[in-house]
Amino acid sequence: MNKIIKEKSRDNVIKLHKALEQSLHDVDKEIIIRLDKSIPLINDIGKHLIKASGKRLRPLLTLAMAAQFNDYSKNPKILAAAVEFIHTATLLHDDVVDESYLRRGKKTANMIWGNEFSVLAGDFLFAQSFELMVETGSIKALSCLATASCKITQGEFQQMQISNKPDTSIEKYFEVIGKKTAELFAASCESGVIVASGNVKQQKAAYNYGYNLGLAFQIVDDLMDFNNNSNKMGKNLGDDFKLGKVTLPIILAWKKSNSSERKFWVKTIKELKQETSDFSQALTILNKYNIFDECKNKAQEFISIAQQALFKLPNTKFKEYLFGLADESIERSK
Amino acid sequence: MNKIIKEKSRDNVIKLHKALEQSLHDVDKEIIIRLDKSIPLINDIGKHLIKASGKRLRPLLTLAMAAQFNDYSKNPKILAAAVEFIHTATLLHDDVVDESYLRRGKKTANMIWGNEFSVLAGDFLFAQSFELMVETGSIKALSCLATASCKITQGEFQQMQISNKPDTSIEKYFEVIGKKTAELFAASCESGVIVASGNVKQQKAAYNYGYNLGLAFQIVDDLMDFNNNSNKMGKNLGDDFKLGKVTLPIILAWKKSNSSERKFWVKTIKELKQETSDFSQALTILNKYNIFDECKNKAQEFISIAQQALFKLPNTKFKEYLFGLADESIERSK
Numbered sequence: 321m322n323k324i325i326k327e328k329s330r331d332n333v334i335k336l337h338k339a340l341e342q343s344l345h346d347v348d349k350e351i352i353i354r355l356d357k358s359i360p361l362i363n364d365i366g367k368h369l370i371k372a373s374g375k376r377l378r379p380l381l382t383l384a385m386a387a388q389f390n391d392y393s394k395n396p397k398i399l400a401a402a403v404e405f406i407h408t409a410t411l412l413h414d415d416v417v418d419e420s421y422l423r424r425g426k427k428t429a430n431m432i433w434g435n436e437f438s439v440l441a442g443d444f445l446f447a448q449s450f451e452l453m454v455e456t457g458s459i460k461a462l463s464c465l466a467t468a469s470c471k472i473t474q475g476e477f478q479q480m481q482i483s484n485k486p487d488t489s490i491e492k493y494f495e496v497i498g499k500k501t502a503e504l505f506a507a508s509c510e511s512g513v514i515v516a517s518g519n520v521k522q523q524k525a526a527y528n529y530g531y532n533l534g535l536a537f538q539i540v541d542d543l544m545d546f547n548n549n550s551n552k553m554g555k556n557l558g559d560d561f562k563l564g565k566v567t568l569p570i571i572l573a574w575k576k577s578n579s580s581e582r583k584f585w586v587k588t589i590k591e592l593k594q595e596t597s598d599f600s601q602a603l604t605i606l607n608k609y610n611i612f613d614e615c616k617n618k619a620q621e622f623i624s625i626a627q628q629a630l631f632k633l634p635n636t637k638f639k640e641y642l643f644g645l646a647d648e649s650i651e652r653s654k
Numbered sequence: 655m656n657k658i659i660k661e662k663s664r665d666n667v668i669k670l671h672k673a674l675e676q677s678l679h680d681v682d683k684e685i686i687i688r689l690d691k692s693i694p695l696i697n698d699i700g701k702h703l704i705k706a707s708g709k710r711l712r713p714l715l716t717l718a719m720a721a722q723f724n725d726y727s728k729n730p731k732i733l734a735a736a737v738e739f740i741h742t743a744t745l746l747h748d749d750v751v752d753e754s755y756l757r758r759g760k761k762t763a764n765m766i767w768g769n770e771f772s773v774l775a776g777d778f779l780f781a782q783s784f785e786l787m788v789e790t791g792s793i794k795a796l797s798c799l800a801t802a803s804c805k806i807t808q809g810e811f812q813q814m815q816i817s818n819k820p821d822t823s824i825e826k827y828f829e830v831i832g833k834k835t836a837e838l839f840a841a842s843c844e845s846g847v848i849v850a851s852g853n854v855k856q857q858k859a860a861y862n863y864g865y866n867l868g869l870a871f872q873i874v875d876d877l878m879d880f881n882n883n884s885n886k887m888g889k890n891l892g893d894d895f896k897l898g899k900v901t902l903p904i905i906l907a908w909k910k911s912n913s914s915e916r917k918f919w920v921k922t923i924k925e926l927k928q929e930t931s932d933f934s935q936a937l938t939i940l941n942k943y944n945i946f947d948e949c950k951n952k953a954q955e956f957i958s959i960a961q962q963a964l965f966k967l968p969n970t971k972f973k974e975y976l977f978g979l980a981d982e983s984i985e986r987s988k
Contacts, residue, residue: 359808361815413777417770436751439773440810443747446777447803450784454797462796463788469781474693476774481695 332644333375339637340383343397347379350401354448365441369408378403378508381533381642385512385526388638395456395515402465403508405449410472410504412442417476461511464527468507475499484564484592486574486585493571494535497542502534518633525632529642532626536619537649542567543615544652546606558599564589568618569611573602576609619650666978667709673971674717677731681713684735688782699775703742712737712842715867715976719846719860722972729790729849736799737842739783744806744838746776751810795845798861802841809833818898818926820908820919827905828869831876836868852967859966863976866960870953871983876901877949878986880940892933898923902952903945907936910943953984 337344355366379400386396416438446469453462478496482488509530513523545560546569560567566589574585584605588598606612623646630639671678689700713734720730750769780803787796812830816822843864847857879894880903894901900923908919918939922932940946957980964973 359811359815361811362808410777413773416773435769436814437811439747439750440807440814443744443776443780444804444807444811446780447800447807450796450800451804454793454800457793459788459791459793459796462784462793466781466784466788470778470785473774473778473781474696477693477695477771477778480770480774 330644332641332648333377333380336380336384336638336641336645337375339641340380340387343383343387343392343400344376344380346397347376347383347400347404350397350452351404354401354405354452361437362441362444365412365437366408366445369411376404378407378504381505381508381530382512384638384642385509385518385633386516388634388636389513389516389518391516395458396512398452398455399461399465399511399515400508402449402452403504403511405445405452406465406469406472407504409442409445409449410476412438412445414476416442417480456515458511458515461514464507464511464514468503471499471503475501475503479565482566484590485566486570486582486589488566488571490568490571493566493568497535497538498531501538501541502531505534505537506530513633522633525629528629529626529633529646532622532629533646533649536622536626536646539568539615539619539622540650540652543569543612543619545569546603547612561588561599561602562594564592568615569606572611572614573606573609576611577605581605616650623647623650664978666975666982667711667714670714670718670972670975670979671709673975674714674721677717677721677726677734678710678714680731681710681717681734681738684731684786685738688735688739688786695771696775696778699746699771700742700779703745710738712741712838715839715842715864716846718972718976719843719852719967720850722968722970723847723850723852725850729792730846732786732789733795733799733845733849734842736783736786737838737845739779739786740799740803740806741838743776743779743783744810746772746779748810750776751814790849792845792849795848798841798845798848802837805833805837809835809837813899816900818924819900820904820916820923822900822905824902824905827900827902831869831872832865835872835875836865839868839871840864847967856967859963862963863960863967863980866956866963867980867983870956870960870980873902873949873953873956874984874986877903877946877953879903880937881946895922895933895936896928898926902949903940906945906948907939907943910945911939915939950984957981957984 351366355363382400382403383396386392416435449465450462453465456462475496475498478492479500482492482496506527507530509526510523513526518526542560545558545565545567570585570589574582577585584598584601587593588602626646627643630643633639685700689697716734716737717730720726750772783799784796787799790796809830809832812826813834816826816830840861841864843860844857847860852860876894879892879899879901904919904923908916911919918932918935921927922936960980961977964977967973
């Protein structure tokens with residue numbers, strides 16, 4: 321472990337994908353089987369989303385956590401599919417709530433099929449995720465993912481409530497992204513350890529790893545709205561800004577802004593009166609106060625906590641990869 | 655039991671409410687506690703719905719089924735609250751999908767708070783229902799309600815697909831209302847027997863009672879769109895007709911209609927080209943072919959099957975009430 325701390329390893333997500341190739345393949349198969357069992361339109365929407373899906377990060381976490389206990393059996397795979405269904409369901413409903421047009425560079429489901437189908441498809445995937453979880457027979461894993469599902473919705477609500485409020489506190493922001501994003505990362509990890517029969521301390525450690533990784537992940541995601549050179553996510557620069565979403569860069573900048581800069585934030589974020597040049601003006605203010613570095617430092621703090629949590633888990637190659645994966649999550653923004 | 659078959663008893667819903675008064679009170683308390691634990695806006699929406707709620711029919715079924723096994727403990731109450739949450743979540747999302755303005759005579763949540771909050775509040779209640787179920791520790795009850803939740807969504811999808819198609823088959827209609835409505839009635843009953851430790855035959859009997867009661871209930875509900883003297887549900891006459899929803903009266907009328915009447919259904923239901931006088935013209939056709947009686951006879955068939963299913967359950971006063979409740983479900987339309 322110490323070796324890993326000294327020199328950063330590379331390509332850990334790829335290494336994890338490779339080490340868990342067969343399991344991930346089985347998860348995909350499980351997902352397709354469940355969608356095929358549904359009615360045609362849900363199947364279409366489901367497959368559109370699964371195809372559009374990125375790195376399968378959350379199922380990967382579930383599988384990797386179980387693999388640390390040498391469990392490559394059906395249960396972690398079923399849970400991994402359930403986790404992906406929950407995540408996809410929240411994306412579908414998010415896009416309805418935000419009236420989004422694009423996600424990961426592709427048209428959103430609500431734009432193709434309409435809001436009503438997106439609402440129902442999300443409901444189906446969510447219900448299906450619980451049918452999957454039931455199959456593991458683990459009430460504890462179910463409980464952990466049911467709680468996360470509740471918190472995600474609470475986080476989405478709270479995110480709407482802080483929208484257009486540039487004077488939101490940092491604590492509130494962390495509470496919101498904790499619920500909205502970090503809880504599912506945490507439950508993806510914890511439930512993997514639960515079904516692989518890790519003890520309570522190890523379950524808690526997995527939760528802490530996932531939770532702090534999730535916080536870092538969301539901070540970086542929010543940062544990329546302002547500073548996304550490669551546009552890997554297919555998200556357009558300035559999408560959040562245009563909607564008046566209040567994220568860490570805005571919150572930190574607001575605190576440091578002088579009175580004319582605060583007027584600018586009120587006009588653009590609170591009142592949503594934006595002109596074409598406003599986004600570049602926002603970047604100027606963020607650069608003036610070195611906000612990007614401050615955000616990255618905050619993400620780095622959470623990554624270090626996540627990595628610390630791993631010490632309580634068995635020493636396996638998977639632990640090394642999970643350690644490195646945490647570092648890589650911040651590199652997306654560089 | 656034979657005595658009940660000979661002479662129809664009255665006020666069985668009221669008798670059930672009275673016999674289960676304390677349990678229903680505990681269910682309401684459980685619901686309020688869960689809502690209070692959430693964030694304020696979800697609490698507001700939840701309480702709006704709970705207040706607007708009608709007879710608490712589904713939780714009543716869960717409690718009554720468990721009471722047949724003398725189980726008045728916490729588990730059936732928790733399940734009953736979960737069932738009400740699932741039902742309320744589907745109503746919230748239905749209203750978004752249908753763009754409804756009124757439900758049970760009150761403004762719908764989507765009209766008061768907007769679609770985005772209705773989507774999220776539905777998600778919260780749904781996730782919360784699974785947190786509740788987890789507390790019973792019964793994987794089997796969870797499985798039964800998770801399956802019902804999946805089917806509800808499939809039914810909603812299929813309902814959209816038969817919309818504006820007056821030539822839909824009766825079988826398709828029964829499949830749709832089976833999934834959309836009857837499955838949750840069935841699972842409300844079955845899960846009550848599961849947690850009260852009824853045997854598999856009794857669980858199946860409870861499912862059959864609920865399923866057939868649910869079919870009858872939906873037929874009557876659909877009928878009341880055309881023939882609702884008292885307007886007890888707060889639903890306006892002709893709401894389904896205006897949306898081009900295809901329900902049993904339309905399907906049966908279509909089969910019997912002559913070519914000029916079919917042109918009328920195509921214009922009003924398929925093409926949604928409706929004039930003010932069209933609803934009364936629809937009623938004229940329905941009356942000409944005695945469609946209301948035909949619908950009631952169909953509902954009566956399902957009620958008889960539901961009542962037959964009760965024979966496999968213990969002989970208690972609750973069974974008598976459930977028997978009578980089935981008869982009462984058709985009386986709503988008289």
